[in-house]
Amino acid sequence: MELMGRSGKNKRPALPDGPLKTLNDALRDLHLKAGQPSLAEMARAIAGGPSRSSLHDALTSSNLPKRDTIDALVGVLVPRVRGLDADEAFDRFNQLWLAAALAVDAPSSDGDHPREDQSGGREGESARRSHVELTPLPEVQALATHLSSAIHQLELTAAEFARRVKLSPTVVTGYLSGERIPPQGFTDVVLSSVTEVEGESAAARLRPELDRLRIEAIRARYASEDIGRMRARLEQADSDTRQELEIVIKILEGSPESxxxxxxxxxxxxxxxxxxxxxxxxxxxxxxxxxxxxxxxxxxxxxxxxxxxxxxxxxxxxxxxxxxxxxxxxxxxxxxxxxxxxxxxxxxxxxxxxxxxxxxxxxxxxxxxxxxxxxxxxxxxxxxxxxxxxxxxxxxxxxxxxxxxxxxxxxxxxxxxxxxxxxxxxxxxxxxxxxxxxxxxxxxxxxx
Structure with a gap:
């Protein structure tokens, strides 16, 4: 399969048999079944998400893609494939990515020295990046723990809560495990559920702590982010994503505690x-x-x-x-x-x-x-x-x-x-x- 882009055809990466090749093969097969939309078309459909170059690398690079990039691609491609269940697809690619990440992070048989890969990168560096992604930041984990506790108090599992609020179980699990920072809308949905079950006073006590933890998580997660690039993404983002990005930028630029x-x-x-x-x-x-x-x-x-x-x-x-x-x-x-x-x-x-x-x-x-x-x-x-x-x-x-x-x-x-x-x-x-x-x-x- 060939992926078309402005620079011409992008060839399938040369990967040895293993979890990373399995992930790439599955991703490219999904792209084929979805009608092979162009990079530009996919980037527009997920405005505010991974860049066009990140989408390109996920399909053509021999390095492990970021988890968010995989989720974005699955999210934009699955609706184009007739009869494909979105939750099952997210779960499948979640398992494929984790298997690939763990394989990349494992020490090589040659010892502790990183080997050169065919793209000129170093496997040791790729392994360190995947290890960071697999280990949530303490601030993000603290937010996830509080959200999980709130849902536990409702006597609901993550899957039951996902069905209740009509969200993908994979997305909810990502929020509650600390893999990603939930948007403001998700914390509001949690608080709304708390209000229904435990009353307004319980939700009122919980909201300030969730707001504080979310601010700390955003500051930790985006500490090294280029604010100029984030501002450029605002122009292409939909209204909901734009509001979320504006909050992130203000948190990074200012002092939200004040x-x-x-x-x-x-x-x-x-x-x-x-x-x-x-x-x-x-x-x-x-x-x-x-x-x-x-x-x-x-x-x-x-x-x-x-x-x-x-x-x-x-x-x-x-x-x-x-x-x-x-x-x-x-x-x-x-x-x-x-x-x-x-x-x-x-x-x-x-x-x-x-x-x-x-x-x-x-x-x-x-x-x-x-x-x-x-x-x-x-x-x-x-x-x-x-x-x-x-x-x-x-x-x-x-x-x-x-x-x-x-x-x-x-x-x-x-x-x-x-x-x-x-x-x-x-x-x-x-x-x-x-x-x-x-x-x-x-x-x-x-x-x-």
Missing amino acids: WPDRVVAVLDLQRFSALTDREQQIWREALYEAVRQTLAQANIDPGQAMLKDRGDGLVILFGPSVPANDLVTYWLSHFWFGLSAVNANLARPVLVRMALMQGAAGTDSHGGYGPAVVQAHRLIESRDLRDLLRQRHGELAVAIPDDLYQLIGQASPYSAAQARLYAKVDLQLKDGSTTAWVRAFEPLGPRS
């Missing part, structure tokens, strides 16, 4: 793409007017509310000194009143979805970053929140986590009554589900 807790509000204009250009302009102006007026009415200093445009909405990064209970009670009520007042003069009322989240978040000239920002964006994209706004014929739909919801009932008798208008639901997200409190705010008066 990120303060703050409230992040993400506002999205529903059905924005269906509007005419003029209607989109009117809606955007109306949204900004409602936000600025109500911040002033709630006595929130403009310097303590950073507004960042997102095209079909905006992000508000409140200063750490702005009390969260004031935001989910006074300001949220003011915004509802202000939005209704603006809509009273519009032929087509502005429809807004809002997600609020409190947690660690940093800011720079481009906006905000950190777990609270990512989680707020995940909430706002929930299909359930979109459906709530449409079905209730409201003007505003809001989703908040349990810690912010508890603040509403504590503020005043009026706020306690408002809290009873929220419903606790499981919001379906792109990578799982999470528990949140939601409410649809209806128009306050007749429109012109």
